[in-house]
Amino acid sequence: MYDLQTFDARCTIGRHLTLREGGRSTAAELLEDMDRHGIAEALVLDSLARELHPEPGNARLLDAIGVSPRLHAAWVALPSGTRDEQPESETLLATMRAHKVGALFLLPTQYRFTLHDWCIDALLEPFAAERVPVFLCYDEVGPGAGRGDQTNWEAVVNLCRRWPTLPVVVSEWRVRRSQRLIYRALEACENLHIELSGYFLHHGIEYITRNWGSRRLIFGSNWPEFPAGMTLAPLTRAEISEADKRAIAGDNLRALLRWCAPVHPHVELPPPADPYVAIGLGADVPADKRFADCHGHLGGRSNHYHLPDTDLDATVAEMERQGIDRGCVFSFAGVGSDEVYGNDVVAEAIKRYPECFVGFTLLNPHRGRAAMLAELERCAALGFRGIKLIPYYQMYPEHGPLIDVACEWAHAHKQLILNHSWGSAEQMARLTAEYPNACFINGHYHDGFAEVAKQRDNLFICTCPLWGGPRATEHAVATYGADRLLFGSDLQDLPIAWGTGPILFADISEAEKGLILGGNLRRLLKQYSLPS
Numbered sequence: 001m002y003d004l005q006t007f008d009a010r011c012t013i014g015r016h017l018t019l020r021e022g023g024r025s026t027a028a029e030l031l032e033d034m035d036r037h038g039i040a041e042a043l044v045l046d047s048l049a050r051e052l053h054p055e056p057g058n059a060r061l062l063d064a065i066g067v068s069p070r071l072h073a074a075w076v077a078l079p080s081g082t083r084d085e086q087p088e089s090e091t092l093l094a095t096m097r098a099h100k101v102g103a104l105f106l107l108p109t110q111y112r113f114t115l116h117d118w119c120i121d122a123l124l125e126p127f128a129a130e131r132v133p134v135f136l137c138y139d140e141v142g143p144g145a146g147r148g149d150q151t152n153w154e155a156v157v158n159l160c161r162r163w164p165t166l167p168v169v170v171s172e173w174r175v176r177r178s179q180r181l182i183y184r185a186l187e188a189c190e191n192l193h194i195e196l197s198g199y200f201l202h203h204g205i206e207y208i209t210r211n212w213g214s215r216r217l218i219f220g221s222n223w224p225e226f227p228a229g230m231t232l233a234p235l236t237r238a239e240i241s242e243a244d245k246r247a248i249a250g251d252n253l254r255a256l257l258r259w260c261a262p263v264h265p266h267v268e269l270p271p272p273a274d275p276y277v278a279i280g281l282g283a284d285v286p287a288d289k290r291f292a293d294c295h296g297h298l299g300g301r302s303n304h305y306h307l308p309d310t311d312l313d314a315t316v317a318e319m320e321r322q323g324i325d326r327g328c329v330f331s332f333a334g335v336g337s338d339e340v341y342g343n344d345v346v347a348e349a350i351k352r353y354p355e356c357f358v359g360f361t362l363l364n365p366h367r368g369r370a371a372m373l374a375e376l377e378r379c380a381a382l383g384f385r386g387i388k389l390i391p392y393y394q395m396y397p398e399h400g401p402l403i404d405v406a407c408e409w410a411h412a413h414k415q416l417i418l419n420h421s422w423g424s425a426e427q428m429a430r431l432t433a434e435y436p437n438a439c440f441i442n443g444h445y446h447d448g449f450a451e452v453a454k455q456r457d458n459l460f461i462c463t464c465p466l467w468g469g470p471r472a473t474e475h476a477v478a479t480y481g482a483d484r485l486l487f488g489s490d491l492q493d494l495p496i497a498w499g500t501g502p503i504l505f506a507d508i509s510e511a512e513k514g515l516i517l518g519g520n521l522r523r524l525l526k527q528y529s530l531p532s
Contacts, residue, residue: 295488
């Protein structure tokens with residue numbers, strides 16, 4: 001376990017557009033969550049500056065963070081030239097220095113500007129001279145906003161090359177499939193850094209650290225959009241050195257903010273609230289607290305977007321290191337291409353590691369009833385014990401009639417059947433009633449089946465992902481009960497600790513955490529999907 005004096009680079013306070021009843025948005029609430037997660041300091045934006053206009057948000061931020069020296073201001077800026085909106089860049093820089101505002105955020109999509117020289121360079125010239133860190137965030141707030149892979153990497157690289165003394169930090173809601181562009185950008189630009197709140201990729205931290213160095217990575221949580229543990233646990237439990245963890249956790253950001261000489265207090269943080277929080281902070285997983293995973297993919301080494309360290313032996317080693325001793329798995333290939341090829345990849349895995357993996361047959365309803373049944377029979381003979389559906393990605397209707405083919409089989413063989421999404425609550429209610437011997441798992445968390453779950457005992461909800469704000473796990477437990485939630489990592493796509501993190505740090509009982517992280521799935525595997 002490490003005391004990393006973690007410094008969170010991306011937090012937003014203030015009433016924001018999607019703040020719901022009971023949501024968290026104040027500086028006091030941020031500090032409370034920081035204590036629970038062992039986070040010493042935070043770089044903070046104001047929601048008005050993020051969503052509406054920089055001027056009112058930047059102004060009120062200084063008062064809001066004055067409650068604690070652990071909170072540091074970041075301001076949002078617009079391109080120079082609109083003289084009635086923002087001071088000229090030299091004046092803005094001087095004001096930031098006077099108030100120890102350490103970083104500048106640019107939001108090109110939210111405020112509709114580009115990073116071309118004619119648009120932004122007049123603003124950036126004095127900031128580059130002082131080496132002020134500039135965060136680039138293409139995320140947009142509001143209806144129709146894109147979610148993931150929004151960054152214009154060509155524009156980022158051109159800007160970095162024009163201003164080689166300017167520290168540039170790219171921050172994005174989610175990196176989904178643009179990894180290869182990021183690698184080339186890091187190769188091209190020594191002054192480029194990645195903020196980690198949106199970079200949740202299997203072994204992504206490890207891959208960048210060993211190829212471009214830990215100095216390129218900055219820890220951030222995107223609080224309150226995400227629970228802090230979702231980003232923190234992949235760092236504290238990363239397979240990198242303690243020195244690299246310390247650099248990413250806070251030392252890199254402190255070095256970037258040095259230009260305005262902020263004060264960084266050494267924070268005596270509370271001890272972990274329970275053994276699971278200690279695991280989230282980097283402690284080894286005890287033998288009596290090991291996990292079971294209901295949702296994993298294999299074959300990532302040959303996926304259409306880059307996933308490092310995903311050969312079978314490396315995956316098993318990572319599961320062991322992260323405390324997982326049992327995992328239900330299916331293929332990547334069947335999601336967007338040939339499911340038979342993908343099922344063969346899983347067959348090899350369960351042959352080599354029968355105590356580690358429970359194989360699920362991935363089906364494609366486009367093939368028709370006869371082919372689906374033939375593949376189920378073939379895979380059953382190979383030792384598969386469950387079924388995986390993903391019609392959303394296969395472009396088959398979620399309510400299409402051939403979904404029932406898989407459900408009939410699961411019912412007849414008393415198997416677990418996991419679907420990426422089962423569609424409507426009405427569909428879920430019908431299937432769980434018509435096929436009561438099957439155990440249905442919704443592959444990704446949402447609240448929509450709460451009423452169905454109250455009526456059916458054969459419906460469970462995968463926790464992947466619990467990203468609905470700082471209290472997402474607590475909300476899920478209140479909605480379904482801990483006995484209906486199954487931990488799912490979505491390996492080899494996502495970091496295992498990205499999935500465990502929100503549960504490990506949650507303000508729920510140790511017993512509830514134990515059920516979610518493995519107890520429930522182990523019980524189900526004694527009732528369903530029994531070995532033939």
